[in-house]
Amino acid sequence: MKKSLIILASTLLINGCQSEHWGYSGDESPKHWGDLHKNYSLCSSGKNQSPINLTNLIESDLAAIEFNYGTLVSDIVNNGHTVQANYAAGSSITLNGHSFDLKQFHFHTPSENHINGKSYPMEAHLVHADKAGNLAVVAVMFEQGDANSAMADLWKQIPKKAGDKHSLSSKVNASNLLPENKDYYRFNGSLTTPPCTEGVLWLVMKNSVSVSKQQIETFSNVIHHANNRPIQAINARPVLQ
Template sequence: MKRFALAALMACIGHTAFAADAGHWGYAGAEGPEQWAKLSPDNYACQSGKNQSPVDLKGSIHAALKPLKMDYKAGGNEVLNNGHTLQVGFTPGSALWLDGERFELKQYHFHAPSENLIAGVSYPLEVHLVHADKDGNLAVVAVMFKEGAENKALAALWPQLPKEAGLKTALATPLSAAALLPAKHAYYRFSGSLTTPPCSEGVRWLVMKNPVTVSKAQVAEFAEVIHHPNNRPVQALNGRPVLD
């Protein structure tokens, strides 16, 4: 399962055939989230999985979580429009340390509106920083964006977005994921899955408690490129603890 999840992740990073590989999935109608498991046998977890993402983060249990250790370099060198999201790919060198293991930052991508909710609240934008350790285990750091001042990190990225699905562009200046993080790194933690087909489970989710700002115009620019909401509905916790 770990290798399968990583393979799906790397396919998403590496080429635009990912959508076709996963059975031409989408976010509405006959290809929408309720149909994902029917589109390909590989997507069985989208329906039968019990530890699915995203979730509504509520009723958290105080667990004195350790501070996150992150070392993010300016390694974001390309941005891909894969038809489902806009995704910044990274060269090796940026990492998160979690549970005694090093997780390499592979890519970050965006969902509008947010996929995860915090105490029932939806945000206009969410970014997922996707990491993998040497064994293919995945960890995702999620950051929420609330409407407010223009986001400086997005202001550097948005003008370079490829406008059509299937296009990839090189970034003029390498970007660091650190610019997307809030000043304080308090977070929620839960065990979940990929939020896109094949919905593989065993993903460690770390959702920042504090949002950063994004302007209404910046959210509109993202929508103009993607053309549709790209958030999977929240999934049942099924007894999973949410730690803080």
């Protein structure tokens, strides 16, 4: 994949701007994404698309992810497709000696990825990029249960209208969204939104985190629709654990 396309995908994902409008229903729904713009062709023709149902898992000696989240959320934006928390520079993950900087995290309800056929009420995507623009996404599944303290701080200033952006006064560290046990699944995939760029490293946490029914409903009431792309074909991709 050309580096320029990877960098373009990173910019699109971080800034939430696309060259052609898309959505989750009607003529702009996921099944039409590939026809909306020539830059979105991978949404229909790609062979390594996300999300997937993580199944037929292959045992592997995966290296631990080193989480270095020392900075905090800078602002939170409603881009019409999700609520996205932009992250101050200086936080990263390291995997096999390779570093990816945390750029932003955002949410989907219900979950986009499934694990052994199970869908979750909410999923967070923590989006990272290395110096070349290659992307790594840490995905966290949420189960309905007790309220999540980090999400409570985020939702205090949740932007209720598309296009709204708020500076965050509450101190929110992305590490508080992660499960205590950092075991994960790994596969190669794509962005789950146009332009559906492939070459994205997916790191899906095995263990879920609790979120309350009210917190899920707060997000749903702001976005006004489900914002999950349907499951895509795994094809020949291995899913490692």
